[in-house]
Amino acid sequence: xxxxxxxxxxTTIGILCMIFMVAPLVLVVLFSFGSSSxxxxxxxxxxxxxxxxxxxxxxxxxxxxxxxxxxGAVGVAATVIGTAAAMVIVRLRPRQSAAAFFxxxxxxxxxxxxxxxxxxxxxxxxxxxxxxxxVVLAHLTFTMPFVILIVTARLRDFDYAVIDSARDLGxxxxxxxxxxxxxxxxxxxxxxxxxxxxxxLDDFVITFFLIGGGNTLPTLVWGMLRTGLDPSINAxxxxxxxxxIGSSALALRLTRYRG
Amino acid sequence: MNAEPLVRLQGLAKSYGIYRAVHPLDLDxxxxxxxxxxxxxxxxxxxxxxxxxxxxxxxxxxxxxGGRDVTRLPPEKRxxxxxxxxxxxxxxxxxxxxxxxxxRIAGTPRAEVDARVRDMLALVQMEAFADxxxxxxxxxxxxxxxxxxALIMRPKVLLLDEPFAALDLKLRQAMQEELRRLHAExxxxxxxxxxxxxxxxxLATKVVVMSRGKVEQVGTPEEIYLxxxxxxxxxxxxxxxxxxxCRRLARVSIEGAFAFDDAGPDGDVLVGVRPEKVRLGAAxxxxxxxxxxxxxxxxxxxxxxxxxxxxQNGETFIACLQxxxxxxxxxxDVGWMSADQWVVTP
Ligand SMILES: Nc1ncnc2c1ncn2[C@@H]1O[C@H](COP(=O)(O)OP(=O)(O)OP(=O)(O)O)[C@@H](O)[C@H]1O
Ligand SMILES: [Mg+2]
Numbered sequence: 001x002x003x004x005x006x007x008x009x010x011t012t013i014g015i016l017c018m019i020f021m022v023a024p025l026v027l028v029v030l031f032s033f034g035s036s037s038x039x040x041x042x043x044x045x046x047x048x049x050x051x052x053x054x055x056x057x058x059x060x061x062x063x064x065x066x067x068x069x070x071x072g073a074v075g076v077a078a079t080v081i082g083t084a085a086a087m088v089i090v091r092l093r094p095r096q097s098a099a100a101f102f103x104x105x106x107x108x109x110x111x112x113x114x115x116x117x118x119x120x121x122x123x124x125x126x127x128x129x130x131x132x133x134x135v136v137l138a139h140l141t142f143t144m145p146f147v148i149l150i151v152t153a154r155l156r157d158f159d160y161a162v163i164d165s166a167r168d169l170g171x172x173x174x175x176x177x178x179x180x181x182x183x184x185x186x187x188x189x190x191x192x193x194x195x196x197x198x199x200x201l202d203d204f205v206i207t208f209f210l211i212g213g214g215n216t217l218p219t220l221v222w223g224m225l226r227t228g229l230d231p232s233i234n235a236x237x238x239x240x241x242x243x244x245i246g247s248s249a250l251a252l253r254l255t256r257y258r259g
Numbered sequence: 260m261n262a263e264p265l266v267r268l269q270g271l272a273k274s275y276g277i278y279r280a281v282h283p284l285d286l287d288x289x290x291x292x293x294x295x296x297x298x299x300x301x302x303x304x305x306x307x308x309x310x311x312x313x314x315x316x317x318x319x320x321x322x323x324x325g326g327r328d329v330t331r332l333p334p335e336k337r338x339x340x341x342x343x344x345x346x347x348x349x350x351x352x353x354x355x356x357x358x359x360x361x362x363r364i365a366g367t368p369r370a371e372v373d374a375r376v377r378d379m380l381a382l383v384q385m386e387a388f389a390d391x392x393x394x395x396x397x398x399x400x401x402x403x404x405x406x407x408x409a410l411i412m413r414p415k416v417l418l419l420d421e422p423f424a425a426l427d428l429k430l431r432q433a434m435q436e437e438l439r440r441l442h443a444e445x446x447x448x449x450x451x452x453x454x455x456x457x458x459x460x461x462l463a464t465k466v467v468v469m470s471r472g473k474v475e476q477v478g479t480p481e482e483i484y485l486x487x488x489x490x491x492x493x494x495x496x497x498x499x500x501x502x503x504x505c506r507r508l509a510r511v512s513i514e515g516a517f518a519f520d521d522a523g524p525d526g527d528v529l530v531g532v533r534p535e536k537v538r539l540g541a542a543x544x545x546x547x548x549x550x551x552x553x554x555x556x557x558x559x560x561x562x563x564x565x566x567x568x569x570x571q572n573g574e575t576f577i578a579c580l581q582x583x584x585x586x587x588x589x590x591x592d593v594g595w596m597s598a599d600q601w602v603v604t605p
Contacts, residue, residue, distance in 0.1 A: 162347045
């Protein structure tokens with residue numbers, strides 16, 4: 001009896017937590033389709049109008065272009081560099097690889113605000129002008145650790161006999177990578193890239209400090225909030241939500257262990 | 260046997276830090292040899308094989324294949340091919356693509372690749388599986404594909420690391436037979452690593468016994484079994500009885516028993532005899548060397564009966580006979596022929 005009640009209590013708490021976490025997101029999505037410009041219940045009509053209003057803004061398109069540039073560059077660079085790092089790490093001795101993990105993982109564990117400040121001072125000391133490039137570099141510091149973690153995990157249970165076999169059968173190291181290693185880790189790499197992109201896409205703090213001029217989608221949200229609460233913000237929020245969740249879900253599918 | 264060896268290892272050694280995995284060794288073997296590297300776990304067999312294949316860089320010494328120094332060549336430039344312990348099949352390629360991989364890398368024309376893959380699959384009796392993926396195959400089938408994938412390259416030396424270790428007894432026997440058939444059919448030089456002395460005896464024309472990174476003995480299975488040169492080899496390749504003896508001036512004597520000539524340094528030695536070479540009772544009367552003793556144990560092993568006999572000097576002997584109706588407590592003569600004994604240092 002007691003056990004059954006305990007079970008029930010657990011389930012209830014779980015469901016309440018879920019509601020608490022998901023409800024705000026649901027509200028954003030609901031209000032983005034509500035025809036009233038006041039964000040209040042009951043929601044009356046259904047409309048795509050706020051999306052239309054959003055698309056009509058010039059700053060939306062430039063922010064979208066900036067976000068796409070940053071996200072794309074971060075996805076490619078984090079994956080390429082992170083994979084190279086992971087390939088080195090798996091060959092290290094246990095103690096060294098733990099140290100390497102800690103070092104690479106630091107930016108991931110640091111508060112974004114501190115990281116942003118640190119990078120900002122670094123760039124100003126170096127005299128680097130703030131731009132999308134500095135944003136991309138900054139995003140690499142906290143997205144790459146994820147790539148390294150994911151790819152290292154894949155490489156750890158990689159059957160190295162296939163690499164030795166390929167070399168044995170006459171393939172050069174490059175040919176071995178192209179015909180054997182890469183095809184085998186490709187899903188993981190795509191997954192890692194998508195996760196890096198999802199992290200990069202919805203970053204606000206670091207981008208805000210390092211972009212100099214212009215906007216990405218998250219900083220645009222912030223800018224729009226300052227000028228008044230307009231439901232097209234909800235439209236934008238929903239858009240970001242969709243992109244982030246979509247790429248994360250796809251990433252999970254791709255990196256999932258098989259067999 | 261032609262004079263020029265196909266493979267010559269000169270002072271080949273491997274150290275990991277201060278740890279010597281393989282001590283300097285010299286070894287020659289010839290075209291057509293079926294060589295077994297035999298030894299207990301951790302003795303350096305895999306390290307030696309991987310040096311041959313180019314996967315472990317030797318710390319010292321040289322490897323010559325067909326007179327050419329290949330010591331510093333990477334695996335893809337060596338005339339060797341290897342069957343790895345875990346097979347190392349490419350899981351994203353079909354069996355056909357796996358077997359054809361080496362030829363495709365070498366730029367062999369498509370038609371020739373296809374033909375040779377077909378022949379190879381026929382040779383290992385796996386034609387029906389050509390379009391399957393490796394994970395869909397059983398262990399024994401994967402083993403055949405790994406073999407086919409290496410053999411299609413027509414290596415000067417085929418290297419196999421514990422090829423049958425992962426298979427159950429029945430399948431292991433079948434695959435051993437298969438490998439023997441392949442060697443007989445296509446010829447070539449095979450080198451395989453094993454810790455199973457029966458497997459080494461069964462397949463090899465030449466056995467290299469290793470212990471703790473050192474080569475203990477190289478010889479035919481008969482030599483290794485009947486004329487072991489060290490105490491380790493004596494016990495590793497089969498059961499052995501030992502009698503304590505002493506050698507002075509090239510004469511070995513067992514106190515209060517007998518003596519015989521045997522060249523070698525002075526000192527304590529052991530005289531070894533295999534249990535199945537020991538005769539009991541009337542049969543012992545015609546033997547070169549005799550002791551009297553008492554049966555202490557009788558174990559029926561099906562094809563054989565194993566007796567434990569305490570000798571008059573207190574040592575224990577094991578004898579394996581085809582049959583026998585001796586019982587514990589019986590007094591019995593124990594004997595063996597000079598030709599069946601060997602001498603090693605303890
Ligand atoms: N990369 C390495 N670094 C350090 N030591 C190693 C390395 N590879 C092998 N060794 C050591 O060298 C010794 C010989 O290893 P090897 O793999 O050749 O043994 P083996 O005879 O094949 O044993 P097994 O029958 O268990 O496979 C072992 O003690 C092993 O711990
Ligand atoms: Mg081994």
